Amino acid sequence: MTEAIPMIYKGLAGVVVDTTAISKVVPETNSLTYRGYAVQDLAAHCSFEEVAYLLWYGELPTPAQLELMCQRERAARRADRSLLSLLAKMPDNCHPMDVVRTAISYLGAEDPAEEDNSREENLAKALRMTAVLPTIVAADFRRRRGLDPIAPHSHRGFAENFLNMCFGTVPDPAIVRAFEVSLILYAEHSFNASTFAARVVTSTLSDIYSAVTAAIGALKGPLHGGANEAVMHDMLEIATPDRAEEWLLAKLAAKEKVMGFGHRVYKNGDSRVPTMRSALADVAERTGGENWLRIYEILEKTMVSATGIKPNLDFPTGPAYYLMGFDVEMFTPIFVMSRITGWTAHIIEQGGSNALIRPLSQYSGVPQRTVVA
Numbered sequence: 001m002t003e004a005i006p007m008i009y010k011g012l013a014g015v016v017v018d019t020t021a022i023s024k025v026v027p028e029t030n031s032l033t034y035r036g037y038a039v040q041d042l043a044a045h046c047s048f049e050e051v052a053y054l055l056w057y058g059e060l061p062t063p064a065q066l067e068l069m070c071q072r073e074r075a076a077r078r079a080d081r082s083l084l085s086l087l088a089k090m091p092d093n094c095h096p097m098d099v100v101r102t103a104i105s106y107l108g109a110e111d112p113a114e115e116d117n118s119r120e121e122n123l124a125k126a127l128r129m130t131a132v133l134p135t136i137v138a139a140d141f142r143r144r145r146g147l148d149p150i151a152p153h154s155h156r157g158f159a160e161n162f163l164n165m166c167f168g169t170v171p172d173p174a175i176v177r178a179f180e181v182s183l184i185l186y187a188e189h190s191f192n193a194s195t196f197a198a199r200v201v202t203s204t205l206s207d208i209y210s211a212v213t214a215a216i217g218a219l220k221g222p223l224h225g226g227a228n229e230a231v232m233h234d235m236l237e238i239a240t241p242d243r244a245e246e247w248l249l250a251k252l253a254a255k256e257k258v259m260g261f262g263h264r265v266y267k268n269g270d271s272r273v274p275t276m277r278s279a280l281a282d283v284a285e286r287t288g289g290e291n292w293l294r295i296y297e298i299l300e301k302t303m304v305s306a307t308g309i310k311p312n313l314d315f316p317t318g319p320a321y322y323l324m325g326f327d328v329e330m331f332t333p334i335f336v337m338s339r340i341t342g343w344t345a346h347i348i349e350q351g352g353s354n355a356l357i358r359p360l361s362q363y364s365g366v367p368q369r370t371v372v373a
C-alpha cells in the first residue's frame with residue numbers, strides 16, 4: 001500500500017496556528033490593529049508606554065494606571081553591575097544583537113523567580129526587561145564608540161531617556177516623536193517569525209527569558225528584523241540618487257532579494273509604511289537627509305514598477321535611524337526594545353491557553369536500512 005502524502009505548508013505559509021486577541025493584520029484592507037485600535041491612531045495619539053500597557057493588559061491605561069506603570073518602568077531602568085561587567089566582556093566585534101540576546105539570557109539566569117510562569121510574575125518580568133533593555137542597548141552603542149555609559153534618567157519618558165543615554169542630549173522634539181512612532185509601529189505584528197519562536201518556546205512550559213532569547217535570535221535574521229540594517233547598508237552602497245535605479249535593476253537581474261521590500265502577509269503594501277515614511281520625512285527635513293529620501297523614492301518607484309512589490313516597515317526605519325545618528329548595527333536592537341512588548345504579550349497569551357507546538361514533517365531521506373556491523 002502506498003503512503004498518502006500529506007499537504008506540506010512550507011514556511012507555514014497560509015496556516016492559521018492559533019487565535020490571538022493581541023493584534024489583527026488585515027492585508028486586504030491594509031490595516032493593523034493592536035487590541036482593536038488602529039496602529040495609525042496609536043502612533044498619532046499615544047506614548048510608547050501607553051501602547052506597551054495596551055498590549056500587556058488589553059486596554060489603554062487610565063492616567064493613574066499609566067502613572068503607576070511608568071513609575072515601575074523608570075525604577076527598573078538601571079542595569080546592575082554584574083550585568084554591565086558581563087556585557088563589557090563581550091567581544092568588540094560581535095553584533096549588538098548578540099549583546100542583547102546574552103543580556104536577556106543573563107537576566108533570566110540571575111532571577112530567582114525565573115521558573116515562575118504565573119501571569120502576574122510574567123507581567124512584572126516583561127516590564128523589567130522592557131525597562132532595562134534601552135540601558136543595555138545605549139551602553140553598548142557608546143562602548144563601541146569608546147564612550148562611557150550614561151545612567152538612565154528617572155524623569156524622562158521611555159524614548160527621550162533612551163536617546164539621551166545614547167547621545168548625551170535630548171534631540172529636537174520632532175526627532176524624539178519620530179523615534180517614538182517607530183517604536184509604536186514596531187511593537188507588535190501577530191504571528192511573525194520571532195513572536196512565533198517565542199510562542200514555541202513558551203509552549204514547552206519554558207520561562208519568559210528563554211522565550212525572549214529565542215525571539216531575539218529569530219528577529220536578527222535579514223528576512224525579518226535584520227532587514228532594517230540591510231536596507232541602510234544598501235543605501236550606503238548606493239550613496240547617491242543617480243545610482244539608485246541602476247543598482248536596483250541589477251539586483252533584480254541577479255535574482256537577489258531587495259531588502260526592505262515584500263512581506264509574507266501584506267501583498268499590497270505594509271499598513272505601517274505611510275506613517276513611518278512621514279516620520280522619516282520629518283527627520284530628513286531636520287537633519288539634512290534629503291539624499292536618503294531621494295534614494296528611498298527612486299528605489300520604491302523602480303521596485304514597484306519592475307515587480308509590483310512594495311516596501312515593508314524596515315524600509316523607512318533604516319534611513320530614519322541612520323539620520324537620527326545611530327550606527328547601523330544598532331537598528332535591530334532598537335527593534336527588540338519595542339517588539340519585546342509584543343513578544344511578552346504573546347508569551348502570556350500562549351501560557352494562558354497552552355498547547356505544545358509540534359508540527360509534523362514528511363520524511364524524505366533514504367528508506368529504512370540495516371546497520372552492517
Ligand SMILES: CC(=O)SCCNC(=O)CCNC(=O)[C@H](O)C(C)(C)COP(=O)(O)OP(=O)(O)OC[C@H]1O[C@@H](n2cnc3c(N)ncnc32)[C@H](O)[C@@H]1OP(=O)(O)O
Nearest residue numbers: 222223224225227256257258259260261262263264312314
Ligand atoms: C519587520 C519585518 O520582518 S518585514 C520583512 C523584512 N524582510 C525583508 O525586507 C527581506 C526581503 N523580503 C523578503 O525576503 C520577502 O519578501 C519576505 C521573506 C519578507 C516574505 O517572503 P515570502 O512571503 O516567503 O515570499 P517569497 O520570498 O517566496 O517571495 C515571493 C516572490 O516575490 C519575490 N520577492 C519577495 N520579496 C522580494 C524582495 N524583497 N526582493 C525581490 N524579490 C522579492 C520572491 O523572489 C518570489 O519570487 P518568485 O515567486 O519568482 O520566486
Ligand SMILES: O=C([O-])CC(=O)C(=O)O
Nearest residue numbers: 188189191192193264265
Ligand atoms: O509579520 C511579519 O512577518 C514581519 C513583520 O512585519 C513584523 O514582524 O513586524
